[in-house]
Amino acid sequence: MRNKKKDETDFDIFIIGGGVNGAGILRDAAGSGFKCGLAEMGDFGSATSSSSTKLFHGGLRYLESYQFRLVKESLRERDILLNLMPHISWPLQFILPHNKNLRSYWILRLGLYIYDLLGGSTKLSKSVGFDLRNNPFGSCLDQSYTKALAYTDCWVEDSRLVLLNILDAEKRGAKAFSYSKVTNVQRKNGHWLVSIKSKERSFEIKTKVLINTMGPWVNSLGQVEKNKNKQVMVRLIKGSHIVVKKLFNHDNAYIFQGKDGRIIFSIPYENDFTLIGTTEVEHKEGDEVKCSDEEKDYLCNFASDYFQKKLTKKDIVWDYSGVRALYESKNVEARNASRDYSFQLEEKEGAVLLTVYGGKITTYRKLAEKAVSKITSLLKLKRTEWTSTKHLPGGGFKLEDKEKLIVGILKKYKFLNRDWAERLFKTFGTDVEKVLGKAKTKKDLGRSFGSDLTEREVLWYINQEHARCVDDLIWRRSKLGLRLSSKQVRELNSYIKKLN
Ligand SMILES: Cc1cc2nc3c(=O)[nH]c(=O)nc-3n(C[C@H](O)[C@H](O)[C@H](O)COP(=O)(O)OP(=O)(O)OC[C@H]3O[C@@H](n4cnc5c(N)ncnc54)[C@H](O)[C@@H]3O)c2cc1C
Known part of the structure; x- marks a missing residue:
């Protein structure tokens, strides 16, 4: 925490990776008085953070794998985040159609009751059960679905969320470089020297604290640093979405249960479209991050089990894919692997490295708050947490x-x-x-x-x-x-x- 005008290449905190977690930490650190910077090798948010399902949600399905802490924290965050950015986020009701071949109606009802309880006091509607027959929400669906449950989470424009965090951080004095790849890091005299390369120039910055929010690339910093034995096991899971022309005429979303135990969402998208996703496919570093034909068929067939309209690949107008970096999840199915986050903090020869593993869009603010608090306590500095009440640019209204x-x-x-x-x-x-x-x-x-x-x-x-x-x-x-x-x-x- 010092004079921000000092040397332009000399930082307190420098972050590698401009996805939602890096951008969130940059904003929090800048507003906490640190001289901080960030380098992103592509456009801000261009990797996983613009390829999500775009929900601020607790994750109803994570209750099945007993991730209660994560669900509770996410639900509380959902409400905080909605207040901070009501232009790019809004409540979205989900309809969960039911017939007798699916998980028991009463188990689902109980799950939603727990979801409501974990959400605490919220402005969002509590869950309800209702009859789908003669209901407009049932008219686009296969007529075997006679009952439904409804609950509310929030939508968020994920790529703008990243950008608004970057812009707000810059207003608070941070430096953010896009299309700038970190090519090397090394410890020297109690600091890190970080080499950065963009199309226009190569340059070096110096920082006391280095933060790795490289998402799916999190372990590649270990390779440049030649410190592989400290790496946490990260499991890469690709998820794809397809976009088709609008399938229903209302602004609620659907959550569908599949025969394989998975769920997918069908969400009203950009007025004239429906967004359907996601898949979960094991991914190897270096593989193309693209929606495969098998994934397209899977999503079309899954949705066609519910909608009256039968979808084929020909109906797809756009698709996108992203890769989750899940930590500590070797022996479980991808759908049950933890979506929680963790930190690894180390100080060697006075230079500090904080590595961030996992996380969700929904928990980015809390993750950032904890990351900056870890650093301030390590450096024995005082700080006041501030991001839960300060809106993002353009979001200062109710x-x-x-x-x-x-x-x-x-x-x-x-x-x-x-x-x-x-x-x-x-x-x-x-x-x-x-x-x-x-x-x-x-x-x-x-x-x-x-x-x-x-x-x-x-x-x-x-x-x-x-x-x-x-x-x-x-x-x-x-x-x-x-x-x-x-x-x-x-x-x-x-x-x-x-x-x-
Ligand atoms: C299909 C799918 C759906 C999802 N849906 C949701 C959802 O609805 N709600 C939710 O809460 N969460 C969701 N998630 C999870 C969420 O998207 C991720 O947890 C989050 O985006 C991770 O952000 P990140 O900043 O860690 O990673 P990223 O967004 O991947 O950012 C890491 C960045 O590091 C950069 N980088 C890497 N190496 C370097 C280098 N050497 N130099 C400079 N930059 C570098 C990359 O270019 C990248 O932009 C979903 C994830 C997926 C895959």
Whole structure:
């Protein structure tokens, strides 16, 4: 905790890996007064943290493997996080259809009762059971499902969550480098020397504390450091999702139980689509992180057991995959392996290394809080935990005021239609006006790239949000990749290239 203006390459804390855990720690550490930095080898959040099911949830199914501590912490976090970012997160009700071939209805009811109890006092609705016959939630489903249960968790735009943590950390004085790979680390005179390579330059930074939040690559730092015997066993599990055209006309999600004991979700996505996932496939480092044909068939067949519409690979408009790094989980099925996190803290010759294993999107804030507290106590410093009450950029409003704020935007910017205003609000929250400025007409926002993407928005992503290439822009800053034609993407790509 010292003068932030000191040497630009001299840090208290430096983080390798700009997924949700690295970004969360960067924000917490910056707001706690540390001079800190982060290097991410791709775009921020471009690995696992933009490939999740996008839920702040306790994880109903983790009750089956007795992960009560994790479920309780996650449910409490769900409520805290919703308050901090009500523009990119919102409550989502899940319908769990039931027929006699599935787990007993009463066991599920009991599971949800425990889930409600672990959630404590919450603004979100408690679980209920109901009859699916003559109910709009049953009309898109196979008619054998006559009963259902419903419970509520939260949706989150995962890639924007990472980005907003980075942006807020920067506002608090942190340095964050994307497309910058850490190629070597070494201890020297009570510090770490970290070598970083980007397309434009190679440079070295010095730090007292090094934090490894490299997710699926967590053990590759051991290789550069030649300290393999200290590595914790990490199990890599690939999970894929598919996106199809909208399968139902309401904004609740479904959770389906499969014959193999697994579950999948079908979630309303980007107004016109349904997101279906996930799979769990053992993954080897170096293998391609891609949704295979088998996974596509598996998800289509699984969902077709429930929906009246029978899905095939031809219905898929987009798919994505990510890799979980699960720790200490050798002899259990992937679905039962712990989703909890752990830390390894070591100090040698005065240089500190904190390695983060596992974790969920939902627990990132708590994980970051614990990580920074571990470091402050090791360094015998005092600190006040602060991240549970300070909203992320654009999130400084109450969830119940969201509609009023969207209507306000429509009034101020008369050229916007409802879908456009809503999309912008769910992206930028209360910062929408900073993006649109004094525009009176659509023309004032410059060139149009298709769908409702304008030059103003593109430049905002590039100048204010670290977007470098077309994929950053259409898949992580926004999800406009689902709407733009390949010709429009090509044109956007050449526009961005000309700027660089
Ligand atoms: C299919 C799937 C669904 C999921 N769904 C949910 C969900 O709904 N809710 C939930 O709470 N959790 C969910 N999770 C879990 C959650 O996504 C992960 O726990 C979380 O994203 C992990 O974040 P991370 O920061 O540890 O890893 P990552 O996001 O993978 O970040 C690690 C980063 O380190 C970078 N890196 C690696 N090596 C270097 C280097 N040498 N130099 C610089 N950078 C480097 C990588 O590029 C990467 O961006 C899901 C996971 C998967 C796979």
